[in-house]
Amino acid sequence: MSTGTLSPGTHETTTSTPAVSVRDASVTFSSRRNTVTALSNANLEVTQGEFISIVGPSGCGKSTLLKVVSGLSSYSSGEVEINGSPIDGPRPDIGYVFQRPALLEWRNVRQNIMLQAEMRGLDMQAANARCDELIEMVGLQDFEKSLPHELSGGMQQRVAVCRALLHDPAILLMDEPLGALDALTREKMNVELNRIWRATGTTVLFVTHSVAEAVYLANRVVIMSPRPGRIVEIQEVDLPAEREYGATMADPEFNRVANRVRDLLGARGTQE
Amino acid sequence: MTQLTRDSTTSSTDASAGALARRSPAPRAESGVLRLWRSSWRALAFLAVAAVAWWLVTARGWVQPYILPSPGETFGNLVEYTPYFLQHTWITTYETVLGFLIAVVLGELVAILMVRSKNLELTIYPIILVAQVIPKIAIAPLFVVWLGFGMGPKITVAVLMAFFPIVISGLAGLRSVDPEILDLAKTMGASKIKTFAKIQFPASLPQLLSGMKVAATLAVTGAVVGEFVGGNEGLGYVILRANGNMDTATLFAALLIMSAIGIVLFAIIQLAENLLIPWHASRRSDGSSAVVAQA
Ligand SMILES: Nc1ncnc2c1ncn2[C@@H]1O[C@H](COP(=O)(O)OP(=O)(O)OP(=O)(O)O)[C@@H](O)[C@H]1O
Ligand SMILES: [Mg+2]
Numbered sequence: 001m002s003t004g005t006l007s008p009g010t011h012e013t014t015t016s017t018p019a020v021s022v023r024d025a026s027v028t029f030s031s032r033r034n035t036v037t038a039l040s041n042a043n044l045e046v047t048q049g050e051f052i053s054i055v056g057p058s059g060c061g062k063s064t065l066l067k068v069v070s071g072l073s074s075y076s077s078g079e080v081e082i083n084g085s086p087i088d089g090p091r092p093d094i095g096y097v098f099q100r101p102a103l104l105e106w107r108n109v110r111q112n113i114m115l116q117a118e119m120r121g122l123d124m125q126a127a128n129a130r131c132d133e134l135i136e137m138v139g140l141q142d143f144e145k146s147l148p149h150e151l152s153g154g155m156q157q158r159v160a161v162c163r164a165l166l167h168d169p170a171i172l173l174m175d176e177p178l179g180a181l182d183a184l185t186r187e188k189m190n191v192e193l194n195r196i197w198r199a200t201g202t203t204v205l206f207v208t209h210s211v212a213e214a215v216y217l218a219n220r221v222v223i224m225s226p227r228p229g230r231i232v233e234i235q236e237v238d239l240p241a242e243r244e245y246g247a248t249m250a251d252p253e254f255n256r257v258a259n260r261v262r263d264l265l266g267a268r269g270t271q272e
Numbered sequence: 273m274t275q276l277t278r279d280s281t282t283s284s285t286d287a288s289a290g291a292l293a294r295r296s297p298a299p300r301a302e303s304g305v306l307r308l309w310r311s312s313w314r315a316l317a318f319l320a321v322a323a324v325a326w327w328l329v330t331a332r333g334w335v336q337p338y339i340l341p342s343p344g345e346t347f348g349n350l351v352e353y354t355p356y357f358l359q360h361t362w363i364t365t366y367e368t369v370l371g372f373l374i375a376v377v378l379g380e381l382v383a384i385l386m387v388r389s390k391n392l393e394l395t396i397y398p399i400i401l402v403a404q405v406i407p408k409i410a411i412a413p414l415f416v417v418w419l420g421f422g423m424g425p426k427i428t429v430a431v432l433m434a435f436f437p438i439v440i441s442g443l444a445g446l447r448s449v450d451p452e453i454l455d456l457a458k459t460m461g462a463s464k465i466k467t468f469a470k471i472q473f474p475a476s477l478p479q480l481l482s483g484m485k486v487a488a489t490l491a492v493t494g495a496v497v498g499e500f501v502g503g504n505e506g507l508g509y510v511i512l513r514a515n516g517n518m519d520t521a522t523l524f525a526a527l528l529i530m531s532a533i534g535i536v537l538f539a540i541i542q543l544a545e546n547l548l549i550p551w552h553a554s555r556r557s558d559g560s561s562a563v564v565a566q567a
Binding site: 070072090091094095096098100102104105106116118120147149 | 458471553
């Protein structure tokens with residue numbers, strides 16, 4: 001598998017400005033019936049090129065956090081900055097994998113991925129080459145011409161991942177991108193994600209429900225808890241950037257963090 | 273538009289795979305004619321029965337010819353006066369198609385304006401609603417006064433009739449886009465025009481096209497209503513004159529032609545659906561069974 005257009009360190013910046021800086025950010029949704037605090041006083045500073053995993057029970061505000069960082073959702077209070085500048089509206093320099101695949105029904109796999117290039121007005125030849133690589137990487141070569149309704153849920157998610165990676169974004173926001181995959185494909189995708197991340201130097205915010213996946217991929221794991229949605233702890237993962245599927249998981253550091261995360265999630269579970 | 277046309281080999285495999293699943297002796301690649309026959313034989317059979325009943329009722333003399341002419345008389349009339357019918361059919365078809373096309377363009381434009389701006393929507397919607405509830409037959413004479421006895425008032429009534437379903441379905445279609453996909457477009461820094469052309473418009477096609485089917489049949493009615501009110505050409509005029517002469521055979525012949533115009537327009541839009549939105553759930557030939565067979 002060639003790395004092709006993936007040039008190492010594309011997004012390494014010389015400055016020490018944080019890639020993402022969330023300070024005391026809160027998001028509340030009000031309806032006629034009730035008010036939900038989806039995010040309460042969240043604080044998170046992500047350095048350039050860092051891989052952050054976000055875990056937490058359903059409804060704890062993980063998707064909300066990503067939406068705020070992307071500029072798609074507004075926040076009620078606090079400050080959110082990307083590369084040192086406050087967010088005003090949707091950011092075009094990101095790659096976003098939504099919790100649902102969000103594919104266009106009338107476009108086949110390749111056309112769905114290439115939407116990214118068409119909308120951004122990228123060089124089509126380079127984008128097509130990159131698209132080939134990505135399709136091969138996620139193992140959809142035989143389905144290039146298939147429409148979304150002809151794909152399984154996991155295949156649709158893989159298309160969405162390719163689409164978010166096509167333009168080599170500075171910041172990658174991924175909301176449970178591998179949720180519907182079988183265990184084996186998921187492992188393979190984890191290895192690929194780690195490789196892509198190392199090769200591109202992209203800053204990643206990655207939401208997942210799998211503790212092992214979270215720790216395997218991340219520099220730091222953010223643990224959240226619901227009602228109100230908040231960040232309870234941020235765990236450093238002191239492992240080299242290059243992860244090996246077997247070896248990393250056997251590492252005492254991996255197990256330390258994984259157990260800590262499980263404790264936090266489990267403890268929250270029994271309290272409620 | 274290329275992204276809208278699905279790989280033709282794929283869809284034909286779908287159809288034959290589905291057919292195989294249900295009826296094993298069916299040929300693998302079914303010809304278009306055969307498929308058309310399979311989908312329409314029931315309607316044709318019903319028409320045949322109705323025609324026989326029509327013939328029986330008149331041939332036995334159960335109904336007077338001036339009330340219901342026999343099929344023979346009706347079709348004989350059609351054959352005998354072919355040039356006469358052709359001339360008036362052409363007029364009515366022209367008015368209908370032109371009215372329909374104007375309505376599609378105007379209706380879609382208004383729908384676009386309405387999704388663009390809430391203010392415009394709140395301003396235009398009541399006006400459109402009022403225009404819709406006014407009986408067209410009642411304002412048609414006014415158009416004759418304004419536009420004279422030519423095709424103007426007929427086309428205007430056809431446009432008015434067809435306009436409403438186009439606006440409503442166009443609007444519903446443009447609104448049907450998954451908000452998450454619009455969010456996605458924003459993260460791509462897509463311009464409004466690109467978002468419209470590549471996402472909103474294609475997503476609105478299924479609804480727009482079903483609105484167009486309704487509009488097409490209404491456009492025929494509109495043109496004929498216009499012809500009733502003023503002028504001396506078109507099938508509406510033929511019917512009025514035949515009615516005056518108690519010439520039910522001509523009247524029935526004109527009715528048959530009018531139905532045919534509506535059906536042909538409807539069929540054209542159906543065809544457009546097959547070409548433009550093969551991806552839509554309503555058009556997938558044999559449902560999900562085909563996906564398994566293909567994979
Ligand atoms: N648009 C919205 N309007 C009202 N409430 C919302 C909206 N979006 C999210 N919420 C609420 O905010 C809370 C957090 O939602 P969010 O989608 O961020 O959870 P999540 O952590 O992503 O959950 P999951 O793991 O199930 O995806 C939930 O209680 C939800 O009901
Ligand atoms: Mg979520």
